Amino acid sequence: MKRTKLSIPLAAVLALLTLVVGVVAGRATSGATGGSGGGTGGAAAGKRVDVIIKASDSAFWQTMLAGSNKAAQDYGFAVSTFGPTSETDVAQQVQLVENSISRGVDALVLTPNSSTALNGAIERARAAKIKVVIVDTKVTTESDGFIGTDNEKAAELAGKQMCDQLKKQNKDTGGVLIEASVAGVETITSRENGFKQGLAAGCPSLRVIGPRYNNNDVNLATSQVNDVLTAERDLVAVFAANNASGVGAARAIKDNNAIDRIPVTSFDTDAQEVAGLMDGSLDTLVVQNPYFFGYQGVVEAGMAAVGTAPPFNLDPGAVLADKSNMDKPEVKALLSPPTAQAGK
Structure with a gap:
């Protein structure tokens, strides 16, 4: 488990809209972030957000964690990161959600390993007043927002x-x-x-x-x-x-x-x-852009935790990379993004 808590306050969340436009237009890079959190204060600073990825052994999801940690640095969230070892371990992921409920976090960013098996845990989290932002894989129960590629x-x-x-x-x-x-x-x-x-x-x-x-x-x-x-x-x-x-x-x-x-x-x-x-x-x-998944997921979770409605559906888009464009700066950044480990 990794917990990042910083004193930098939450900047105006609407500033992120320029980032969203850049990503959808296919111009985003793995290092793109929102504001620096340099405002004078914000209700979301210090809100506890758990991020649960699909698998801790995957570089893709480790990149999502890097984005989550950057959002914590930029906006002052207290972010903890978790993940089962494998994407096939649905039971462990359910348990991680239950653990977040027990700790009473303010919000949860979840990349579910099943469209249905996490529904009960998600419903219990929301019943406990925990905001739940779903990333990558849609579920068949209600949530507070979804971020994922079409x-x-x-x-x-x-x-x-x-x-x-x-x-x-x-x-x-x-x-x-x-x-x-x-x-x-x-x-x-x-x-x-x-x-x-x-x-x-x-x-x-x-x-x-x-x-x-x-x-x-x-x-x-x-x-x-x-x-x-x-x-x-x-x-x-x-x-x-x-x-x-x-x-x-x-x-x-x-x-x-x-x-x-x-x-x-x-x-x-x-x-x-x-x-x-x-x-x-x-x-x-x-x-895809898993760095953006993590960054925007944490920001939207923080927004939801203070009663600000985030975009309910957000598609960051995708890029087709091959030898003809893989060395272009905007594509190269997506091919070699930063990573972070869950719980470290």
């Missing part, structure tokens, strides 16, 4: 780009594998559906294989992609729905010496995915 729209763009890429290679038939993490998670389902729509719009003769689910296990993802490469001789491309899937797919593509013939598009970014982008085992990354 995964279906972003994946649809990735599907269209994949179609264009295959057309340039004169490949308008064959199989496209969808390699994914966990079945039934709202974000993953939206990415699968969006990618299929984008692919079908321009390449209706391509056949979708899967999805294959790997439970966020890179080794299993590698094995599954290897199996499909062997069994499906007409495989022409792979879409990986998250970072573990992307790292596994990149390994399989390299193992089979298929870099030049099987393009791979993957969601998210971590050090291994960036390395894959550089060596060609990954062709495109759908890059």
Whole structure:
């Protein structure tokens, strides 16, 4: 558990609107923040905000924690950070929410590992007058705000780009594998559906294989992609729905010496995915801004805690990164963002 408490007061929250516009327009970087908290005081200064991420072993969520900690520094919140070891450990995440309720925090920023399994804990938190801002994955119960990428729209763009890429290679038939993490998670389902729509719009003769689910296990993802490469001789491309899937797919593509013939598009970014982008085992990354998730999540939680209504739905957008733009400053910053550990 990490707790950051600083005496810097809360600045005017409306100043963050310029940051929001920058992100939606695709110009945000991982280091973008709001004001410096240099005002003369504010009701939200010192409010206790717990941030619970999906998994402490993921660089993506560690970047979200870095954003959360920066918001604490900028606005004077008392932020504590937590996360289960794995995205598949829903029970531990429920327990972390229950712990926050017991401590009586003012607000909670939660990236749920299930769209439904956290509902009871969320409802108990709100019944205890704790404001709850949901990040990344929508839930089917009420909350005080949601921040997350429109995964279906972003994946649809990735599907269209994949179609264009295959057309340039004169490949308008064959199989496209969808390699994914966990079945039934709202974000993953939206990415699968969006990618299929984008692919079908321009390449209706391509056949979708899967999805294959790997439970966020890179080794299993590698094995599954290897199996499909062997069994499906007409495989022409792979879409990986998250970072573990992307790292596994990149390994399989390299193992089979298929870099030049099987393009791979993957969601998210971590050090291994960036390395894959550089060596060609990954062709495109759908890059989100988890730093913004953490920063804006804490700010909105603080707003809600003092009765100021934050934007109820906020989509920071996503960027398609490949070798043609990965060295541009605004994209490079998203590919190599800062990270922080939960509880440290």
